[in-house]
Amino acid sequence: MKIRFSEEVRDALKNKRPLVALETTIISHGMPYPRNIENALEVEETIRKEGAIPATIGIIEGEIVVGLTKEEIIEFGKRKDIIKCSLRDLAFVSLKKKWGSTTVAASINLAKKAGIDVFVTGGIGGVHRNAEMTFDISADLDELAKTQIITVCAGPKAILDVAKTVEYLETKGVPTIGYKTSKLPLFYTPTSKFNVTHKLDSEQEIAAIYAKQINLGLPQAILVCNPVPKDASFTLEEAEDLIKLALKEAKAKGIKGKEETPFLLSKINELSKGRSQFINEALIINNAKVGAKIAICLKKELS
Numbered sequence: 001m002k003i004r005f006s007e008e009v010r011d012a013l014k015n016k017r018p019l020v021a022l023e024t025t026i027i028s029h030g031m032p033y034p035r036n037i038e039n040a041l042e043v044e045e046t047i048r049k050e051g052a053i054p055a056t057i058g059i060i061e062g063e064i065v066v067g068l069t070k071e072e073i074i075e076f077g078k079r080k081d082i083i084k085c086s087l088r089d090l091a092f093v094s095l096k097k098k099w100g101s102t103t104v105a106a107s108i109n110l111a112k113k114a115g116i117d118v119f120v121t122g123g124i125g126g127v128h129r130n131a132e133m134t135f136d137i138s139a140d141l142d143e144l145a146k147t148q149i150i151t152v153c154a155g156p157k158a159i160l161d162v163a164k165t166v167e168y169l170e171t172k173g174v175p176t177i178g179y180k181t182s183k184l185p186l187f188y189t190p191t192s193k194f195n196v197t198h199k200l201d202s203e204q205e206i207a208a209i210y211a212k213q214i215n216l217g218l219p220q221a222i223l224v225c226n227p228v229p230k231d232a233s234f235t236l237e238e239a240e241d242l243i244k245l246a247l248k249e250a251k252a253k254g255i256k257g258k259e260e261t262p263f264l265l266s267k268i269n270e271l272s273k274g275r276s277q278f279i280n281e282a283l284i285i286n287n288a289k290v291g292a293k294i295a296i297c298l299k300k301e302l303s
Contacts, residue, residue, distance in 0.1 A: 006067030018295035021111035024058040024101035037077035050292035062097035120291035123187035126165030145172035155185035190227035207297035232282035
């Protein structure tokens with residue numbers, strides 16, 4: 001697979017410096033302009049301040065790029081013709097030389113092929129509500145089951161059927177690691193009624209368990225669930241009320257498939273008068289800090 005690397009990322013790979021992969025769907029489909037660009041650049045700067053190198057992944061005119069430049073990130077935030085790419089879309093977008101933003105599934109697949117072991121996102125996709133009728137299950141889950149990478153998130157997106165998502169992850173052998181928590185965070189909220197597989201209290205422990213995962217030849221990712229800061233979160237009740245209203249409107253408008261998640265997140269932001277956007281920005285910065293620290297510890301662990 002041909003990948004274009006930025007000079008910064010190429011140098012980091014050559015000199016074995018800690019790298020953190022980032023997606024682009026959060027830029028093109030997850031946040032409104034211009035905060036999408038500002039937040040993306042803040043996330044990259046956060047990672048650099050912690051001592052690691054950010055590697056934002058996207059597709060530009062059919063070319064897979066690992067390590068977008070500032071100018072390219074700005075373009076991702078402005079363009080209206082960017083295709084949201086999961087794994088099934090990569091070949092089409094590449095062949096047709098289009099612009100594509102990478103989802104969690106596509107990003108971890110490409111990050112691993114690029115030689116990067118840590119990926120940071122906001123929240124993962126999973127089993128959607130009423131999946132027993134629609135069979136709507138995110139490709140994120142199967143990719144986590146077969147791609148050996150550390151994925152740092154604020155838990156599954158709360159718009160999902162969390163119970164089924166947890167069961168699916170368990171079936172696929174993907175451990176959910178609670179970073180300083182024994183309860184699964186749910187994107188907008190720092191806790192829930194669901195337990196994580198294991199609680200770990202340091203980045204060193206997370207790096208060590210991933211190194212052991214490699215040593216044992218286990219193919220799965222480890223999912224590090226880092227709670228959103230309490231001072232920037234909804235209560236469980238607030239989040240659920242907003243989600244139900246957004247789901248009701250999505251159903252009325254016939255919105256489903258890969259268009260559903262962006263619509264729901266946008267609608268929740270509208271209903272909460274911008275509060276969910278504030279939470280989203282806070283949690284991705286928080287995840288970037290933890291991801292960078294893990295990447296640094298991992299380099300020491302694997303050296």
